[in-house]
Amino acid sequence: MLDGPSVAAALEDCGVSHVIWVPDSVLGSWEPALSGSQRPTLLRVCREGEAFALAAGLVLGGKKPVIFIQCTGLFEAGDALRNAVHDLKLPIFMLVGVRSYYAHRQGKSNDSCPVFTEPILRAWQIPYVVFEERHTAADLAAAYRQAQAERRPGAVLVAE
Amino acid sequence: MNLMMTQQQALEIVKRHRNNRVVVTTMSAVPTWAALSDSPLDFHFIPSAMGHAPDLGLGIALARPERGVIVLNGDGCMLMNLGSLITLANHPANIHLLILDNGLYEVTGGQPHAGVGHADFAELARGAGIRRVYSFDNHDSWQAGAAEALAGPGPAVIWLKIEGRLGQQTPKPPRPMSEQIARLQAALELPG
Numbered sequence: 562m563l564d565g566p567s568v569a570a571a572l573e574d575c576g577v578s579h580v581i582w583v584p585d586s587v588l589g590s591w592e593p594a595l596s597g598s599q600r601p602t603l604l605r606v607c608r609e610g611e612a613f614a615l616a617a618g619l620v621l622g623g624k625k626p627v628i629f630i631q632c633t634g635l636f637e638a639g640d641a642l643r644n645a646v647h648d649l650k651l652p653i654f655m656l657v658g659v660r661s662y663y664a665h666r667q668g669k670s671n672d673s674c675p676v677f678t679e680p681i682l683r684a685w686q687i688p689y690v691v692f693e694e695r696h697t698a699a700d701l702a703a704a705y706r707q708a709q710a711e712r713r714p715g716a717v718l719v720a721e
Numbered sequence: 722m723n724l725m726m727t728q729q730q731a732l733e734i735v736k737r738h739r740n741n742r743v744v745v746t747t748m749s750a751v752p753t754w755a756a757l758s759d760s761p762l763d764f765h766f767i768p769s770a771m772g773h774a775p776d777l778g779l780g781i782a783l784a785r786p787e788r789g790v791i792v793l794n795g796d797g798c799m800l801m802n803l804g805s806l807i808t809l810a811n812h813p814a815n816i817h818l819l820i821l822d823n824g825l826y827e828v829t830g831g832q833p834h835a836g837v838g839h840a841d842f843a844e845l846a847r848g849a850g851i852r853r854v855y856s857f858d859n860h861d862s863w864q865a866g867a868a869e870a871l872a873g874p875g876p877a878v879i880w881l882k883i884e885g886r887l888g889q890q891t892p893k894p895p896r897p898m899s900e901q902i903a904r905l906q907a908a909l910e911l912p913g
Contacts (some may be wrong), residue, residue: 569852589860604783604812606776607804615808618780621764621902623911626780644770649898 563719565594567698569601577601578624581612585631587657587721597673601627609634613641613653620651627705629657634717642685646714654708655716656701660693662720668705682716689716726860728753728821728883734864735791735819738871743781743905747774749792749827751892756898761908764901766815774802775809775818782814782875785909789815791871796822796842803845809876810850816875823885833885846850846878853877900912 568591572580580595581604582588583717595603606612609630616626630638645653658680664670667678682689690704703719728750735744736757746754747766753763764781766774768837779794799820809818824837846854855870855877857863863881870879 567819605810608802610770610773611802611805611808614776615768615780618777618782619784620780621777621905622781622784622909624780624784641770641773644768644773648768649902691901 562694563591563692563696563698563701565591567574568701569594569598569697572601572627572700572705573598575709576625576701577627577705579604579616579619579626580629581606581615581619581626582629583607583612583631583634584611584629585633585660585721587658587719588629588631588656591629609638610641613638613645616653617645617649620653620660621649625709626653629658630652630655631658632660635678636681639685640689640718641683646685648686651714652708652712653714654705655687656719657716658721660717660721662691662718678718682718687714687716691716691718691720693720724859725882725884726863728823728886729757730850730860731821731863731881731883732757732793732865735793735871738867740789742791742901743778743785743909744791744793745774746793747782747821748795748798748892749886750795750821750845751894754786756792759895761904764905767892767894768898772798773805774798775816777812778805778816779805779809779812782816786815787855788909789875790817792816792818794818794820795827796824796836797826799842800836800840802832803849806846806849806851806878809878814875815879817871817879818847819838819879819881821881821883823883825885825887827886827889828891829897831885831889842880846880851878854880856880856882858882859897865894872890 661672665675
């Protein structure tokens with residue numbers, strides 16, 4: 562299971578320089594650990610599209626940012642994601658909270674977020690992996706390192 | 722005589738004061754700046770994500786605080802991402818954001834945007850928390866004030882009223898994006 566302290570420690574161990582985020586209720590619980598960390602530095606933006614362009618600028622300047630957002634923000638950020646990943650060809654890595662994932666799987670939710678998140682990522686040609694409760698910060702670090710080693714974008718979807 | 726300036730006149734003054742800073746351009750400023758400068762520290766953000774040049778510039782400025790960044794943004798682009806003014810204010814960095822206000826979506830043929838006649842970019846920037854905000858509506862005043870506005874700590878927002886142009890073509894970068902990135906990162910002394 563992911564939590565703030567273990568995620569912050571894993572990111573630091575990976576050499577991540579910045580976490581750019583618009584939190585949701587699950588990711589938001591990690592705020593104390595992330596904001597209390599010197600590295601990575603937490604950068605708050607107003608809308609998720611900003612996160613991708615800000616990450617692109619950091620990468621151009623030699624840094625290693627990651628993006629933490631909710632799936633709703635992923636939907637909003639499509640143009641900025643497309644530009645950073647496919648026009649600039651930058652290996653942007655993101656962690657995306659998927660609202661209502663478990664409830665949808667059990668047939669107990671009409672929330673459309675889990676219906677569209679994975680198809681959207683496939684459409685944008687972003688390799689991804691779904692993290693459920695068994696996954697840990699070590700798994701997050703491994704996913705990040707693999708994407709960086711292959712110099713490609715990547716996403717971790719956090720089931721909520 | 723205080724005539725409204727052209728985009729080229731406005732950017733010629735920027736060129737005199739850019740020193741060794743990164744200059745990020747987008748949309749209609751791309752061909753004008755490319756005709757004035759061919760520095761590897763010029764980054765033409767095209768193809769772009771609409772409205773996101775300030776964010777991209779902020780990222781470079783945060784990554785390379787010793788360098789400094791000037792962003793040449795349009796008024797239509799600014800309206801697409803007003804939240805970036807808040808983000809700039811929230812993460813102080815060595816960045817000067819110029820809003821080249823011609824009242825038009827110039828690259829699509831010159832249609833007016835939703836803010837024409839009532840959007841006050843200086844007030845928007847101040848309201849977002851930017852402390853250094855400048856406005857210039859003619860060539861003489863910009864020429865006189867540019868040294869101060871473009872110096873000093875960022876973030877700073879500079880609102881320039883310029884003449885609109887009709888019949889402009891869709892801008893193209895002077896070289897492919899991959900070459901732009903390689904040139905910029907080499908100039909920033911980063912490994913490729």
